[in-house]
Structures are given as structure tokens and as C-alpha cells.
Amino acid sequence: MKSSYREALRAGIRDAMLRDERVFLMGEDVGSYGGSFAVSLGLLEEFGPERIRDTPLSESGFVGAGIGAALAGMRPIVEIMTVNFSLLALDQIVNNAASLLHMSGGQFNVPIVIRMTTGAGRQLGAQHSHSLEGWFAHIPGLRILAPATLADARGMLWTALEDPDPVLIFEHGSLYNVTGELDDDAGPVDIDTAAIRRTGADITLITYGGTLPAVLDAAEQLAAEGIDAEVLDLRTLRPLDEAAILASVRRTHRAVVVDEGWRSGSISAEISARITENAFYDLDAPVGRVCSAEVPIPYAKHLELAALPSVDRIIAAARQAVSAGG
Amino acid sequence: MAAGVLETLAPEDAVLATYREHGHALLRGVAAGAILAEMYGHVEGCCRGRGGSMHLFDAATRFYGGNAIVAGGLPLAVGMALADKMSGRSRVTVCFFGEGAVAEGEFHESLNLAALWQLPVLFCCENNLYAMGTALGRSESQTDIALKAASYEIAAWAVDGMDVVAVEDAARHAVEAVRAGGGPHFLELRTYRFRAHSMFDPERYRDKAEVARWLERDPINLLRAAMEAAGQLTAQEWEQLQSDADAEVAAAVDFAEAGTPEPLEDLTRFVYSERAGNTGTGAGSGRSGP
Ligand SMILES: Cc1ncc(C[n+]2csc(CCOP(=O)(O)OP(=O)(O)O)c2C)c(N)n1
Numbered sequence: 316m317k318s319s320y321r322e323a324l325r326a327g328i329r330d331a332m333l334r335d336e337r338v339f340l341m342g343e344d345v346g347s348y349g350g351s352f353a354v355s356l357g358l359l360e361e362f363g364p365e366r367i368r369d370t371p372l373s374e375s376g377f378v379g380a381g382i383g384a385a386l387a388g389m390r391p392i393v394e395i396m397t398v399n400f401s402l403l404a405l406d407q408i409v410n411n412a413a414s415l416l417h418m419s420g421g422q423f424n425v426p427i428v429i430r431m432t433t434g435a436g437r438q439l440g441a442q443h444s445h446s447l448e449g450w451f452a453h454i455p456g457l458r459i460l461a462p463a464t465l466a467d468a469r470g471m472l473w474t475a476l477e478d479p480d481p482v483l484i485f486e487h488g489s490l491y492n493v494t495g496e497l498d499d500d501a502g503p504v505d506i507d508t509a510a511i512r513r514t515g516a517d518i519t520l521i522t523y524g525g526t527l528p529a530v531l532d533a534a535e536q537l538a539a540e541g542i543d544a545e546v547l548d549l550r551t552l553r554p555l556d557e558a559a560i561l562a563s564v565r566r567t568h569r570a571v572v573v574d575e576g577w578r579s580g581s582i583s584a585e586i587s588a589r590i591t592e593n594a595f596y597d598l599d600a601p602v603g604r605v606c607s608a609e610v611p612i613p614y615a616k617h618l619e620l621a622a623l624p625s626v627d628r629i630i631a632a633a634r635q636a637v638s639a640g641g
Numbered sequence: 642m643a644a645g646v647l648e649t650l651a652p653e654d655a656v657l658a659t660y661r662e663h664g665h666a667l668l669r670g671v672a673a674g675a676i677l678a679e680m681y682g683h684v685e686g687c688c689r690g691r692g693g694s695m696h697l698f699d700a701a702t703r704f705y706g707g708n709a710i711v712a713g714g715l716p717l718a719v720g721m722a723l724a725d726k727m728s729g730r731s732r733v734t735v736c737f738f739g740e741g742a743v744a745e746g747e748f749h750e751s752l753n754l755a756a757l758w759q760l761p762v763l764f765c766c767e768n769n770l771y772a773m774g775t776a777l778g779r780s781e782s783q784t785d786i787a788l789k790a791a792s793y794e795i796a797a798w799a800v801d802g803m804d805v806v807a808v809e810d811a812a813r814h815a816v817e818a819v820r821a822g823g824g825p826h827f828l829e830l831r832t833y834r835f836r837a838h839s840m841f842d843p844e845r846y847r848d849k850a851e852v853a854r855w856l857e858r859d860p861i862n863l864l865r866a867a868m869e870a871a872g873q874l875t876a877q878e879w880e881q882l883q884s885d886a887d888a889e890v891a892a893a894v895d896f897a898e899a900g901t902p903e904p905l906e907d908l909t910r911f912v913y914s915e916r917a918g919n920t921g922t923g924a925g926s927g928r929s930g931p
Pocket residue numbers: 661709710711712738739740741742767769771772773834
């Protein structure tokens with residue numbers, strides 16, 4: 316069936332609401348407005364205001380309330396409009412959701428799912444465009460997901476809800492309108508493993524979320540010039556599927572990490588470090604990285620585009636890796 | 642304050658408190674030995690030594706911490722009450738916090754949500770006039786905390802926190818109202834901190850005369866005097882109470898000192914729930930649920 320990424324997310328939420336009456340969706344404008352990115356459009360009519368719960372502009376308050384509801388047996392899906400606004404809820408996410416199980420010596424787990432939009436590309440300026448999922452991936456106790464495909468948009472949510480611990484799902488804003496074929500029987504998917512989206516022998520392009528389409532595009536163009544790139548979609552940023560990363564790099568002997576986050580202290584730095592720690596002698600070239608420029612994402616179209624990973628920059632990084640060394 | 646409030650709760654109710662939660666945990670029914678062993682960092686502690694003094698938790702008595710982030714527990718209390726309301730359970734969630742929390746955004750967000758959704762939660766503000774060294778009047782433009790709570794359309798009133806019976810009366814009324822579906826309630830319990838904030842506090846911010854004045858209103862002495870005057874407590878019973886308490890403390894110290902440290906191999910346990918085939922990151926251990 317034809318579906319957009321947005322519709323796939325909605326189908327996932329709907330499915331979860333139907334499967335488990337403990338599931339409810341809460342966040343700013345998820346109900347009457349239909350979701351700030353229209354993900355939950357129509358769900359209020361179907362499930363009513365108790366389970367499709369509009370909240371005031373109180374990120375810390377309603378994220379914390381979601382954590383409390385999870386502690387008391389519910390399975391809340393909390394939507395935060397964008398990752399920038401999640402900063403107002405960092406205390407609850409880091410100090411409570413991620414820490415309670417450990418602090419309580421294993422007594423209190425927090426089965427909450429927090430969804431939010433991430434990423435740039437829509438000329439919304441710095442306060443709506445950042446990619447901070449790598450930051451969250453720094454935190455023990457959290458699981459970090461980045462669905463890049465329709466199947467993952469549809470299927471990750473239920474698996475995340477079944478996870479006994481807090482799961483954060485990052486939806487890249489540029490993906491909502493992506494449309495394609497989704498299996499009629501598409502359902503829950505695993506949230507542990509990375510996926511090879513394109514096999515190749517010469518280099519591994521490692522990415523996730525919003526940059527997957529650009530990386531696939533780059534891989535096609537590279538193929539035309541005789542460079543056979545493998546594309547690895549991380550899917551889960553914490554815990555990283557290190558085995559999949561290393562296995563691919565050991566086959567191709569070259570790697571470029573593509574990440575819309577900034578480069579300094581980033582998830583791309585973590586991946587690069589793990590490759591050099593564990594597969595250094597398998598490498599034929601230094602690990603390359605394509606990240607966002609170290610600037611608050613600017614508004615002007617040309618500046619914004621220049622700040623973000625692009626197909627051209629990915630191709631250039633891949634060429635450099637292939638031309639370097641043996 | 643904890644004695645007066647917790648006396649009015651049922652076992653199925655939930656309690657959240659701050660880093661100054663030792664008395665609350667004890668009165669809620671967490672064993673003194675388990676509390677002290679936790680402070681020793683021993684496996685026998687109520688959190689296996691993972692939480693420590695400021696993070697006491699106990700699933701059996703529905704004691705949800707122990708939160709060392711000022712105001713960090715209020716949103717959790719709101720969510721727990723939301724879960725009870727959505728599930729049609731008539732449980733009450735009680736959340737204790739200091740007056741310092743009133744300056745935090747989470748206080749206001751939580752009161753608003755609780756009132757907006759008419760949730761079964763009782764907020765208990767322990768107003769001891771200081772947040773570390775900051776006197777209330779130096780941090781709040783409006784120092785009447787019950788009045789602030791009332792501005793959220795929450796039934797709120799101030800109580801003499803040094804009078805255990807007055808606290809219990811107020812709490813009983815509030816808890817009954819909350820349980821009956823009357824929405825959130827708020828008690829401002831007016832009290833004082835006799836001791837320094839912590840071991841590192843030289844108490845430069847208040848004079849000894851002020852402390853001495855408040856010591857005259859020590860809640861234990863007040864209760865004792867009132868009970869003796871009413872013929873409810875003999876000198877002999879008082880002595881017995883004191884020696885019982887001493888014995889409980891001595892037993893707790895023995896228990897804690899005899900405790901064992903968690904093996905280092907278990908360092909990274911309880912970061913994720915432990916499930917079959919998932920030992921490094923998790924172990925079916927979590928017990929959150931109705
Ligand atoms: C968010 C946050 N900021 C600062 C601190 C440091 N701190 C610990 S206790 C305290 C004072 C809190 O005062 P109050 O809420 O009145 O509680 P009391 O100690 O008087 O019981 C502060 C500022 C903290 N723990 N959390």
C-alpha cells in the first residue's frame with residue numbers, strides 16, 4: 316500500500332492504541348490541532364481526549380507526568396514537538412527516566428516512549444532545526460531510535476512500547492512527507508540491529524534517520540563512477556549495533572560516517588572511535604565524517620544547505636577514502 | 642510533618658519525597674536497617690547501595706524516592722495520579738517537597754497539570770523558611786505559598802507543621818477529599834530546620850537565637866507535652882518510647898555494618914531491565930506497574 320512516513324507513524328500509534336489500553340498519546344497539540352506535524356491527525360476523533368491528551372506548554376511537566384504514569388503501570392507515548400523543546404524536559408529525561416531503575420536497585424523501571432521531531436532543512440532557524448539525538452545517545456538508561464524508512468516508522472513504536480525501559484524516537488522533519496510502498500501487513504520491527512540498505516564492496520557509508528536518503532542517493536552516483544558503496548542504517552543509536560558496523564567495515568575496509576549532528580563530541584565521533592578501536596588493522600583509509608557545520612543552523616536557504624551534509628559532500632568524502640591508501 | 646501525613650495513607654497509596662526523605666521512608670514502613678544499609682552502600686540497602694542517602698526507593702511500600710533534584714518529583718507525582726485516574730483506581734499520590742521547589746518551573750507546571758486534569762494528588766510543601774542558605778523572602782516575591790497554590794484553583798491551606806496533630810487533621814481531610822475525587826489538594830506545612838543543611842554548612846545565613854526560638858516549638862516536645870497534659874502519656878511510657886527508638890537505631894546500625902558491598906562484576910546492572918537473553922543491558926527486574 317502507498318503510505319507517507321507520517322501515515323506510517325500514525326498507523327503505528329493507532330495499532331498500539333488498539334492493542335493495549337494502557338497506551339495513550341500526550342503532548343502539545345496532539346489532539347484538536349492534529350499534531351504539529353499532523354502525525355496524530357484523526358486520532359482524537361477515534362480515541363477521545365483521555366487517550367489523545369493535549370497538554371499545556373510544559374515540557375518538563377508533561378514528560379515527567381509521562382514518566383510517572385509509566386511508573387504507575389501505563390504505557391505512555393509522549394510527543395515533544397521538536398528536539399529543541401526537549402531541552403526543557405532534559406531534567407526529567409536524564410535525572411528521572413534514565414536513572415530511576417538504577418537508583419532504585421532495579422525496583423522501578425520506566426516503560427515510556429518519547430517521540431520528537433529532529434533535524435534541519437526546512438528554513439526554521441536554529442531553535443527548530445538541531446539534531447541532538449547524539450546527545451541523548453550519550454545517556455546510559457535510554458534507548459535511542461531513529462526510524463529512516465516507512466517500515467521503521469510503522470514498526471518501531473510497538474517494539475519500543477514493549478521495552479520495559481525508556482525509549483526516545485527521533486523523527487527527522489524532512490521525512491514526514493516521504494512516500495513509498497509499505498507492506499499491507501507491516502508490523503512491529505526489531506529495535507536492536509542496524510540494517511544494510513544497500514550492499515557494496517568498496518566502502519561502508521554509515522548513517523541513520525534524515526540523512527539516509529542523501530546517502531543512498533550518493534551511493535547510486537558513486538556506483539556510476541565505479542565505487543560500490545555499502546549503506547548501513549544504524550536505526551538504533553543506543554545501544555549501537557557495533558557488530559554490524561565492524562562486520563561491514565571488515566568487508567569494505569573503508570568507512571564514512573554521515574551524521575546531521577555537529578562533529579565535535581558527536582555520535583559520529585563515537586562510531587569512528589569504535590571502528591579504530593576494534594577494526595583499525597582492517598582499514599585501508601582513515602574513517603571519514605560528513606557532519607553539520609559547527610554553527611547554529613542558519614535560516615537563509617543557501618546557508619542552511621551549506622551547513623548540512625549534502626550528497627556532494629558525501630560523494631567527496633567517499634572518493635577521498637577510496638583514493639587514500641591501498 | 643511526615644508522621645502526621647503518612648499516618649493518614651493506605652498501603653496502596655504512593656509517596657514521593659526529596660533528598661531529605663529518611664524520615665518519610667521510615668514512617669512509610671521501609672525498615673530502618675534497609676535505610677541505613679543503603680547509606681552504607683550495601684546490597685542489603687533498600688536500593689542495593691545504588692541510590693544512597695538521597696535516593697531511597699521501596700516498591701513494597703510504594704515509596705518512589707528520594708529525589709535529589711529540587712522539584713524533580715512533582716511531575717512524577719502528577720503522572721502517577723494521572724495513571725490512577727485513567728485506570729479508575731481510588732489511590733492517592735502524596736508528594737513532599739521543600740519551599741525551595743516553589744521557585745522551580747516544575748512546581749508550577751505540575752500544579753497546573755494536576756488542577757487542569759483534576760488528579761488525585763496531595764502536594765505537601767515543607768516550608769522550613771530556607772533553601773540551603775536562601776531565606777524564603779530572598780527568593781520569592783510572594784512568600785505565601787498556599788496562596789500561590791490556590792491561584793491554580795487548588796484547595797490549599799497553611800498548617801502549623803510543628804503540631805503533629807494539626808498536620809494529621811489537615812492531611813486526613815485533604816487525603817479523604819482527594820480520594821473522593823475532589824482533585825488535587827495542597828498543604829503548606831510551616832516548619833523549621835533545626836540542624837545545618839548538610840555537614841558542609843557553617844550556617845552563616847541565620848543566627849543562633851532564631852534557631853533557639855524555633856527549638857522551643859520542637860514538634861516532638863510539643864506533642865509530648867500535650868499528651869502528658871491530657872493524661873495520654875506517662876513518664877514511664879515516654880522513657881520506653883525513647884529506649885525503643887534507641888534499640889531500633891542500634892539494631893539498624895548493626896544491620897548496616899554487617900552488610901556486604903555489591904560485587905564489582907555487577908557494576909553495570911540495573912541500567913536496563915534484565916530480560917531473558919539480555920543480561921548486559923537489562924534483567925526482568927523492574928516492577929513498575931499497577
Ligand atoms: C534543581 C536543583 N538545584 C539545586 C540543588 C541544590 N540544593 C540541594 S538542597 C537545596 C535547597 C532546597 O531547599 P528546599 O526545597 O526548601 O528543601 P529543604 O532542604 O529546606 O528541605 C538546593 C538548592 C538541587 N539539589 N537541585
